[in-house]
Amino acid sequence: MLSVLFLAPLGWVFWVSIAQGSGAAGGAITGPSLLSYPMVLQYTDLTTGLLNSAIIAGSTAVLTLVLACPAAFALARFGLPYSNGLLGIMLAIAFFPPVALLVPLLVQLRESGLIGTQLGAIVPDTVFFLPFAIWLLATFFRELPAEVEDVAKVDGASTLRVLTAVVMPLAAPSLFATGVFVFVLAWNELIFASTFTLGEYVRPVTVVLSDLVAQARVGFPGPLAAGSLVAALPPVVLFLAFRGRILAGLTGDTLGKYSTRAVATTPQRMLLWIGTAVFLLAGAWAATLFARHGLAALAFPYPLNYGEGPLLDQVVRLAGMKNIYPADLSTPPYVVSNYPPLFVLLQAPLVWIFGPEFLYGRVISLASTMAVAGLISATLYVITRDRTASAAGGLTFLAVPFVLHWSSLDRVDMLGLALSWGGLYTVVRRPDRRGVILAALLFVAAIYTRQTYALAAPLAAFTWLLAGGHGRRALGLATLSGSLSLLLLGLLSALTGGGFYFHTVTANVNEFRWEQVTYHLTTMQGLMPLLFVGGVAFLIVGLRARPALWWLAGAYLAGSAVAALLIGKIGSDVNYLLELSAALALTAGAMIAHYASRPGVRGALLLALAVQVAIMIQASQYVYSGLQSDVIAHRAGLVRLQEVVDDSNGVVLADEYAGLLPLDGRSIYLQPFEMTQLHRDGVWDQGPLLTSIRHQEFPAILIWKPPYAAGIQRERWTREMLRAIGENYVPVHKYAGTLVYRPRPGDGVP
DSSP states (O other), X not given: OHHHHHHHXXXXXXXXXXXXXXXXXXXXXXXXXXXXXXXXXXXXXXXXXXXXXXXXXXXXXXXXXXXXXXHHHHHHHSOOXXXXXXXHHHHHHHTSOGGGGHHHHHHHHHHHTOTTSTHHHHHHHHHHHHHHHHHHHHHHHHTSOHHHXXXXXXXXXXXXXXXXXXXXXXXXXXXXXXXXXXXHHHHXXXXXXXXXXXXXXXXXXXXXXXXXXXXXXXXXXXXXXXXXXXHHHHHHXXXXXXXXXXXXXXXXXXXXXXXXXXXXXXXXXXXXXXXXXXXXHHHHXXXXXXXXXXXXXXXXXXXXXXXXXXXXXXXXXXXXXXXXXXXXXXXXXXXXXXSOSHHHHHHHHHHHHHOOOSHHHHHHHHHHHXXXXXXXXXXXXXXXXXXXXXHHHHHHHXXXXXXXXXXXXXXXXXXXXXXXXXXXXXXXXXXXXXXXXXXXXXXXXXXXXOGGGGSHHHHHHHHHHHHTTOXXXXXXXXXXXXXXXXXXXXXXXXXXXXXXXXXXXXXXXXOBOHHXXXXXXXXXXXHOHHXXXXXXXXXXXXXXXXXXXXXXXXXXXXXXXXXXXXXXBTTOOGGGGHHHHHHHHHHHHHHHHHTTXXXXXXXXXXXHHHHHHHHHHHHIIIIIHHHHHXXXXXXXXXXXXXXXXXXXXXXXXXXXXXXXXXHTTOOOOBOHHHHHXXXXXXXXXXXXXXXXXXXXXXXXXXXXXXXXXXXXXXXXXOHHHHHHHHHHEEEEEEETTXXXXXXXXXXXXX
């Protein structure tokens, strides 16, 4: 009953965060929603505030212990006169109202130049919490047996040596408990923080939360409630993680019933069962959404994404035995094949037999996504023999919004990811000579599906073999994978007159923008906070218990994080985050396996992972799955655009829906985004194309201008192209967010 009474306010705050957060999301969400949490985590000031609070509270705790230990030891052991009176005074000071010290502290800190810095909060917090820490530690030190200290003094140890080598190890639980108390007090402190940390980048989370109060006052309390719970979470996690040590420090029982290694109790086992059941329900929800999303894509015959059209066009040209990597782009078609040929090669026979359809590539992507989830589970099971952890890794991957969004597209990424995971699983399952050869072939196949898969999985396999004592096989894997990849690069480049290298390497070097990296990683941090925390936590705690899994997951996480930075290239999308998502799913399963012997912690982790999956599912429903649903909802407009293409006697230019051209049996004449980037890099001359536009040689030009992506046409077309189109063409219709331009009557340039 007391637990219910204490938890009731937190329950009410949680209900407010999920029930009244929809207004802050533009009213698009009806009913309870967890999206307030990713929204506040994408609020950069809040995450910066959490980091500042950790720095301020951690520094305060360490500095307080450093100063309190010798003072408490002196009061406890030196027999100072009036020591009890001094301890009483210190306890009274601990209860002194901080507002009474505000003005003198403000004057002193201003004179010392600490206002607006983190030290401006650390110093007052240390001064204010130091008396309490001294009183508490002195009480602990007095309970320690003095005989041990006397023996050390007889052996010639100095007082400082006695304190550091004898007393502090014996009092370690008490020191830890005191440090935790000071950390929590400093974390929750507001008066000093709001007065002394005026700088925008040094404010702790308690000050940042006040900025969210304005939203609550205008009727959106959801984000404030979510932010409050997020801010309260670190101290709670700290206590739950070290509750045994804290209770042992407070009670003096360092090895008894408060030990964190105690035998599992019935409530802990119940928590494990509940956590497992709730997570499996969340995983089933994610799998159901994945299936619905995929089936809707398979039933849709038109393009769902800008990149689908060029790939289908390459399949059609390859089925017609044409070179998809021409070295000369001075003559039409002005198209670029950014990826190696494996994905389009798999579809070419189907196009040759049945005709061009997006269905083939989407089936490959969906099957590859399920294969990746299965391979993550299988890899975890081979290493841990833990079915729950294996299921956690695979189902978490399917729930990631980026994975759901990309899984149903006719794009190369999922096939490449599946092949790379096939190689990784092969090395883990069979680290012998045949397994290494098969893994190398799969890695090469992944690289020749998408180039960026040359890093994370091969690095993880190499590290796994090396850590397992298979140094020669690790070198053999690296040598075979690298030599085959370079051999194919030289062969394909020679067969295409250098075109393959130009298309897959040179044409992929686009302008890099760090703000895109920051934006996407902030989005990922907001949508997947617990996965990020779990990944970092496993890197910290997993080495001693599961070194084999630690080397595999750590290397894969590091490699995928480096590859994810390429999302900063202009025009990049969330497909650059798929490998990192797989790495975080792997570490999530690894964390579950790590606590197999501690059912209480394992159950809590499964519940937390279920919450994380629920957040990702709702983000998918309202954002990423909504992107596909929005395209499908414009089916009637796409039918009209297809009619425009069918009725046009000549070459049609298009951007977002260029995939309508190969569906109609036409080749894509221009890939506007890719050629625009090549023009800006000085690699391609747009003059002949501009002349064709001015001559009105194109019966129709389709330019996508949706209301939610304003200005995207300026990223895909050069200013000269848009100017020439505006001068010589006139928009006559708008279907599916796409303007249909027709030649302006009588304005053609002779």
